[in-house]
Amino acid sequence: MESKYQRVINGLKKEILAGKYQVNEKLPTESALMAQYEVSRYTVRRAVGELENDHYIYRIQGGGMFVQDWQKDWSNDNNQHLIGIIATHIADYIFPQIIYGMDQVVSEAGYSLMLSVTHNDHEKERRSLISMLNTQVAGLIIEPTQSALPNPNMDLYQKIKEQNIPVLFINAAYPNLHFPAVTTKDQAAEQQLVNYLFKLGHQDILGIFQIDDIQGVHRMNGFVAAYQQHPDIAYRSRLIMYQSSDDFDKIATQIKTAMAQATAPSAIVCYNDQLAIKVIDYLKQQHLSVPEDVAVAGFDDYQMDQYISPSLTTMTHEKEGMGTTAGQLMIDLINGRSIKSVAFEPNLVVRASTQK
Amino acid sequence: MESKYQRVINGLKKEILAGKYQVNEKLPTESALMAQYEVSRYTVRRAVGELENDHYIYRIQGGGMFVQDWQKDWSNDNNQHLIGIIATHIADYIFPQIIYGMDQVVSEAGYSLMLSVTHNDHEKERRSLISMLNTQVAGLIIEPTQSALPNPNMDLYQKIKEQNIPVLFINAAYPNLHFPAVTTKDQAAEQQLVNYLFKLGHQDILGIFQIDDIQGVHRMNGFVAAYQQHPDIAYRSRLIMYQSSDDFDKIATQIKTAMAQATAPSAIVCYNDQLAIKVIDYLKQQHLSVPEDVAVAGFDDYQMDQYISPSLTTMTHEKEGMGTTAGQLMIDLINGRSIKSVAFEPNLVVRASTQK
Known part of the structure; x- marks a missing residue:
């Protein structure tokens, strides 16, 4: 016999595939689904969780459930196609050009950037790392904060390593982490x-x-x-x-x-x-x-x-060139290709x- | 009698307050806590959830539980002190100066920026809005995407409005949403x-x-x-x-x-x-x-x-001036002050x- 939660899954899937709900359309609330299928909240949540994993549904915290773009090929996909950038500064000096370069490349590959700034402060770097981990970015390009000092966020970097999130450093790197880097000689x-x-x-x-x-x-x-x-x-x-x-x-x-x-x-x-x-x-x-x-x-x-x-x-x-190189290497990393660190020679x- | 989950809460709180675990130190896994307190996974999760609400603990998806900075005054706090910026472009033309202005002001007020770029594309704007909602930013500064065209993401803007997230528009605004804006005449x-x-x-x-x-x-x-x-x-x-x-x-x-x-x-x-x-x-x-x-x-x-x-x-x-004005108005909004839209007069x- 079909289990209760399987019944909810099959019911919702059928309605979505039949076009009753369009992509990005809001689905009925948990309570409505509980009433419709005569099941518990737990059963609804379990069903929705599975549909989410299968890219039929996405959820917004406090905002309900929506129909995901289920016709898309999600096989090689990761959350939201976002690449996180954590930099010491982003909006002045040479940083806009570096970010412009990255943006050109990753956006052509169908990714968007999400940027966070540390002002060269470890506490802010910690906040940025936590946000990026929670956003489940597809990859992270990081300019280290006060890279010559001991980094109190090493636990988070270890976590990133354990989770196999593609990481690339720019301008400087933490040598003992063995992440690839794009730097200047x-x-x-x-x-x-x-x-x-x-x-x-x-x-x-x-x-x-x-x-x-x-x-x-x-x-x-x-x-x-x-x-x-x-x-x-x-x-x-x-x-x-x-x-x-x-x-x-x-x-x-x-x-x-x-x-x-x-x-x-x-x-x-x-x-x-x-x-x-x-x-x-x-x-x-x-x-x-x-x-x-x-x-x-x-x-x-x-x-x-x-x-x-x-x-x-x-x-x-290299500025923009460092950005395009870093962007290209990040796309390579996300696609599982092996890459080498790059060090530019200034003139x-x-x-x-x-x-x- | 003390309930099971209350026993876990009190036990963990006591250990944190006694300094057994330092701020940002990793806590034992759910399974370890289940064994230690002889309770179910559900009980552990319920206890951890309450400790999280009370700012004793924070969780990283797939990374475990950590000790939050519990000595801090969280009374007037919102998640991670992040202000989200969604802009059509961020790293070229006049945008770096606008963002630099914002960054100066919000960073002085103890906030960090998280930026996302739409390339004037509604699908990317949708992704950005979802990420920002999921990151639970304290406020959002938005430059509308293709602001003269109908916006297919109006459902998300409505959600933002319902959730009372402080929102400020720059450069242009969606008039029917009645969000304040910083613009140019x-x-x-x-x-x-x-x-x-x-x-x-x-x-x-x-x-x-x-x-x-x-x-x-x-x-x-x-x-x-x-x-x-x-x-x-x-x-x-x-x-x-x-x-x-x-x-x-x-x-x-x-x-x-x-x-x-x-x-x-x-x-x-x-x-x-x-x-x-x-x-x-x-x-x-x-x-x-x-x-x-x-x-x-x-x-x-x-x-x-x-x-x-x-x-x-x-x-x-105004560029940098638009940024500092927008940043200041956002801080005012977050602090519950009422603000007025600003329109700059060019020379x-x-x-x-x-x-x-």
């Missing part, structure tokens, strides 16, 4: 930039690096590596290290101290262009000319670099801020 | 722009407007209204209407036809700057000079306008593309 690039300054005759270079992000640490290591190859002048190098949560004022005070010394730096290399633009502003306030008194270089080739005065020397960042872009 | 602004061209002596103006968005329709109405006030030359006006899904080629063909006529337009006003930039490019390919052969104007004061050649005459859009920015 930060260390080699910074070394190239400092070597270029050496060739211009600069020996007293001040490096200012954000050290709670792996990129910052890598760029700083590149700065150090360049000096290590010129040990005779290594003692003339200067470093300022800061955290993303530090105010610029703190950095400004240190720049002031450095510039007031007898052997003041003749060049300043900055963690990124965002910082370099602030540094140039500050130097102007201090009545110092760039590049006449001090050369300044950044990193990332920010869109605005060529329009500021003086225009900024920098190392490129030097010489502009007025380092050329007298 | 598009019609009056476009009329001002056309009047400025009249004053320069232009009488044959071609207007190109996207008509599946309310903004586009309003701007077109402004173009028409300007001519209505000069009925003697109204017959010299020309209009091209397009949909967001149309290729630019279609528009280009129509421009070519218009420019080949004896009384070719001496000026072109475009739905927005994104379109105006494409139009200028196309005119250059056709060996026409801007503004010598034909003046071109846009709308939105896109960041790049001043850097393109010739620089573009446009009407301003004319005259640049080289209309000045001979």
Whole structure:
């Protein structure tokens, strides 16, 4: 004999297949179904649960049950075709271009993006990870938060790993998690930039690096590596290290101290262009000319670099290209293809801020 | 006598309060708790459900139970402090600045953004709405999709209304839903722009407007209204209407036809700057000079306008200001304050593309 819940399943399925309810149309309430089939709430829920698994029905919390797009091929499908992005920032600096690149690729493949921002704060990263897990995204592209510090959300990352959710890191990665990543060869690039300054005759270079992000640490290591190859002048190098949560004022005070010394730096290399633009502003306030008194270089080739005065020397960042690459790799991961990490090689872009 | 499930609640609560499990630490599995308290799975689930409501526990789908930040004041709290943004685009044109503005304000108020993009497609809007409802966001800021067309997702908007989720529209709104909105006075602004061209002596103006968005329709109405006030030359006006899904080629063909006529337009006003930039490019390919052969104007004061050649005459859009305003109104809504819709008044920015 047909069990009670099987009777509800067969009844509802028949009505849906017959077109009594259209796709996205609301189905009767649990209570209505209980009355219609003369069964308990438990039986209705069990039936609905199975129909949900078979993509005949979807539920909205507090909103009822609806007819799913059952004619679609769900065999290779995952929830809602959403790809989650968790990034430290999303709406300024180079991030819009990275996200634009991702969006182009994943949207062509029939996916939508769902973005969440951590402001480089671990508590917000935790919230984002929980939301994404609960939304059951098909895959996750993550820019790590304060990637150079121990991550208190490692339990959630482990959970993601156990659940086999496709994950790709961008800009930086947690090495011990062994997730693939799309990054920039930060260390080699910074070394190239400092070597270029050496060739211009600069020996007293001040490096200012954000050290709670792996990129910052890598760029700083590149700065150090360049000096290590010129040990005779290594003692003339200067470093300022800061955290993303530090105010610029703190950095400004240190720049002031450095510039007031007898052997003041003749060049300043900055963690990124965002910082370099602030540094140039500050130097102007201090009545110092760039590049006449001090050369300044950044990193990332920010869109605005060529329009500021003086225009900024920098190392490129792939931005949109990183986005399209990450998007393509994520689609590959979702489709079960094996992928390899990608590390882009930046190029030097010489502009007025380092050329007298 | 203490009921079974009350015994589980009290036991777990005691252990959490005593610090046996730290915040975010994983709790024993359902099966382990069944064994520990000698109760059924149903009893464990009921107990856990109550502890979840009281913010002692949170659950991750397929990942188990964890200790919630129970010392926090949850009285005025809603799920995860997330504000959902559903926009047609998020990572290019003027959208990053709007989102940046929102992010500044809501993040100061302790909220995070979760963004979803519809690409001006109703099916994707539906997916976004369902995800946001399932994530139980504290509020929703929505830019309507193809706002000038009937919306097949009205059932979900009704649901949102029934659930009293705070909703704010930006750029456009569905008038019959009576949600508050932050918009731009598009019609009056476009009329001002056309009047400025009249004053320069232009009488044959071609207007190109996207008509599946309310903004586009309003701007077109402004173009028409300007001519209505000069009925003697109204017959010299020309209009091209397009949909967001149309290729630019279609528009280009129509421009070519218009420019080949004896009384070719001496000026072109475009739905927005994104379109105006494409139009200028196309005119250059056709060996026409801007503004010598034909003046071109846009709308939105896109960041790049001043850097393109010739620089573009446009009407301003508040962008970051719209974002901060929308963010502030959303926080007000969440906190139960009554708010009023805001409509910004754009200003004319005259640049080289209309000045001979």
